Amino acid sequence: MKTYSETIAYLYAQLPVFSRVGQPAFKKDLDRTIALCKALNNPQKNIKCIHVAGTNGKGSSSHMLAAILSRSGYKTGLYTSPHLIDFRERIRMNGIMVPQAFVISFVEKYQCLFEEIKPSFFEVTVAMAFEYFAVENVDIAVIETGLGGRLDSTNIITPLVSLITNIGLDHADILGDSLPKIAKEKAGIIKPGVPAVVSEKNKETDAIFLKEANHKRATLTFAQEAFQILSWKQRESDLEVDVLEKSTSQIKKINLDLKGIYQKENLIGVLTVVDNLKEQGFSLPDTKVLSALSQVQSLTGMRGRWQTLSYDPLIICDTAHNENGVKYLLENINQYSPRHIHMVWGMMKDKDIPALLRMLPKEAYYYFCEVDLPRALPKDSLLEIATSSFGLKGEAYKSVAEAVEAAKINYEEGDLIFIGGSTFVVADAMTMGN
Numbered sequence: 001m002k003t004y005s006e007t008i009a010y011l012y013a014q015l016p017v018f019s020r021v022g023q024p025a026f027k028k029d030l031d032r033t034i035a036l037c038k039a040l041n042n043p044q045k046n047i048k049c050i051h052v053a054g055t056n057g058k059g060s061s062s063h064m065l066a067a068i069l070s071r072s073g074y075k076t077g078l079y080t081s082p083h084l085i086d087f088r089e090r091i092r093m094n095g096i097m098v099p100q101a102f103v104i105s106f107v108e109k110y111q112c113l114f115e116e117i118k119p120s121f122f123e124v125t126v127a128m129a130f131e132y133f134a135v136e137n138v139d140i141a142v143i144e145t146g147l148g149g150r151l152d153s154t155n156i157i158t159p160l161v162s163l164i165t166n167i168g169l170d171h172a173d174i175l176g177d178s179l180p181k182i183a184k185e186k187a188g189i190i191k192p193g194v195p196a197v198v199s200e201k202n203k204e205t206d207a208i209f210l211k212e213a214n215h216k217r218a219t220l221t222f223a224q225e226a227f228q229i230l231s232w233k234q235r236e237s238d239l240e241v242d243v244l245e246k247s248t249s250q251i252k253k254i255n256l257d258l259k260g261i262y263q264k265e266n267l268i269g270v271l272t273v274v275d276n277l278k279e280q281g282f283s284l285p286d287t288k289v290l291s292a293l294s295q296v297q298s299l300t301g302m303r304g305r306w307q308t309l310s311y312d313p314l315i316i317c318d319t320a321h322n323e324n325g326v327k328y329l330l331e332n333i334n335q336y337s338p339r340h341i342h343m344v345w346g347m348m349k350d351k352d353i354p355a356l357l358r359m360l361p362k363e364a365y366y367y368f369c370e371v372d373l374p375r376a377l378p379k380d381s382l383l384e385i386a387t388s389s390f391g392l393k394g395e396a397y398k399s400v401a402e403a404v405e406a407a408k409i410n411y412e413e414g415d416l417i418f419i420g421g422s423t424f425v426v427a428d429a430m431t432m433g434n
Contacts, residue, residue: 004100007107008087015114015121032119033153036127039113043127043134047077049157050142050273053149053186054165056324057199057266060258060305061165062144064270064292067299069140070094071292072284077133077141079154081122084304084427091129095300098132106131122146126153140282150188161276162189162196162218163269166324167205179204187212195219195276199269226275227268234261234335238294241267252286255294260306260318261335262328267293304426306332309419313411314338315404317419317426321351326359329420333361339414342367342407346400346425347382348375356421357390365410366394367403371424400428 037044052062059080066078076094083089088097106128107114114124126146133141143159145152167183183205190196190212198209201224213220230242230251239256241264252271256263274284296302306329309315314336320329333341341364347353360366366386370379379396386392397403400419407417419429 002104004104007104010107010111011087011121011124015119015124028151030151030153030156032117033123033126033156035117036110036113036119036123037130037156039110039117040127040131043130044157046134047130047138048140049159050140050161050163050277051145051154051157051159051189052142052163052165053145053152053189054163054199055167055182055186055322056320056328057165057262057269058144058163060260060263060302061163061199061266061270062142063296063300063302064258064266065163065273066092066095066142067292067296068270068274068284068289069142069282070299071295072282072288074139074282075136077129077136077138078300079126079129079133079141080144081125081146082423084423084430087125089301090125091132092301093133093136093138095298097301098128102132102135103128120153123153130157145189148185148188150185152189155189158191159189159194160280161273162191162194163273164189164196164198164209165266165269166200167202180208183208184212190216190218190220192216193218195221197221197223197269197272197276199223199272200265201225221272221276223268223272226272229264229268232261232264234259234332239263243268243271245271252290254290257294257296257298258302258305259308260328260332262325262331263305303430304423309429313408313417314415315417315419317429319423319426320420321348321356321422323352323355323359326356329418330359330361333416333418336416338416339412340365340416342410342415342417343394344369344400344403344407344417344419344425344429345382345394345421346370346379346403347377347421348373348424349377350375351377351422353377353382353385354389357386357392360386360390360392362391362393364392366392367407368394368396369398369400369403369425371400371422371428373424376422376424400425401432404429404432 070076078092091098228244233240243252304319344367346369370376383396
């Protein structure tokens with residue numbers, strides 16, 4: 001392998017990739033990750049980390065934390081998944097993607113090891129991230145779980161603090177069919193003696209986290225007990241949030257450039273982690289924290305969360321793909337009070353299709369589409385279910401690009417075109433250059 005494109009093609013062709021095939025690519029133990037990292041001399045043991053899990057919000061929270069740390073002067077690694085367009089989005093340092101040369105050399109160096117251990121695509125990318133952060137001697141790395149927590153490949157680290165964002169029904173076939181079952185999997189990132197933060201209280205799951213923290217003798221903080229959202233206002237350029245810090249009675253006015261209204265819940269979890277890091281000796285001045293939160297996207301390269309792709313026509317995308325996420329994106333849409341809603345919508349077969357379609361607004365017009373992945377729900381099947389079972393109106397299009405173009409043709413001033421249903425639908429839309 002001589003080129004970056006050949007290297008990425010090898011990874012996708014030779015390793016089981018969850019984004020393409022779903023559950024068969026998920027390995028229900030840490031054996032291969034442990035073996036792989038052991039062969040690399042356990043680079044994860046040489047980096048300080050923050051570990052982030054959750055059903056929704058873990059990516060946004062990870063990016064916020066990385067922005068705050070880098071803006072405060074720390075050499076900061078960030079590992080997230082999946083990527084939207086370029087594989088290297090998964091591994092960043094101070095917002096800059098891992099160099100192509102490192103990806104090529106890593107795969108060339110350990111190709112024989114991959115063939116011996118037979119890791120998944122995700123297991124390889126986790127090991128690659130740990131190796132890169134160790135080689136670059138980062139001050140700290142923010143590590144986002146991929147799926148679950150207890151058996152997630154990232155869960156071989158011992159972090160400075162663990163953050164669990166929220167719990168919702170997603171990947172029920174793998175993680176469990178109830179909130180307590182899913183919470184138990186997410187709680188698996190809580191480590192002995194390591195402080196943990198939970199962004200949102202929930203009567204169905206709070207006891208799960210408390211039990212796990214007590215068992216591990218780890219301090220657990222619910223962010224809502226440390227901070228309170230007093231008010232918020234969604235503006236064209238940002239989300240303005242007034243937050244009360246309960247311990248000091250101080251009110252913080254925060255201008256967050258991540259505009260989705262669901263970010264206010266993620267925000268207080270992040271602020272609680274920041275306070276914990278300060279207690280551990282990190283210098284994170286309020287001026288740097290506020291500055292970082294106002295420019296998370298430019299500092300980290302984050303995309304796809306309630307992102308405006310165009311103002312004329314007004315096109316917004318969001319990667320929400322489960323019940324909690326869709327609930328919040330519909331709240332966001334309502335904030336705009338659009339004249340007509342044009343929904344470009346595609347889904348994966350392994351999601352709870354009826355539950356999500358039941359939530360969607362019947363007054364909208366739908367442009368059903370599919371992406372080129374085995375996991376994708378065929379557009380005609382999606383159209384049939386949506387129209388016959390849930391009374392949605394729309395047509396099917398063979399690609400995201402064709403669906404978006406059709407929505408543009410029907411668009412009139414005062415309307416909103418929304419693109420979503422899957423991370424991969426949003427990724428396809430972004431490659432159109434809107």
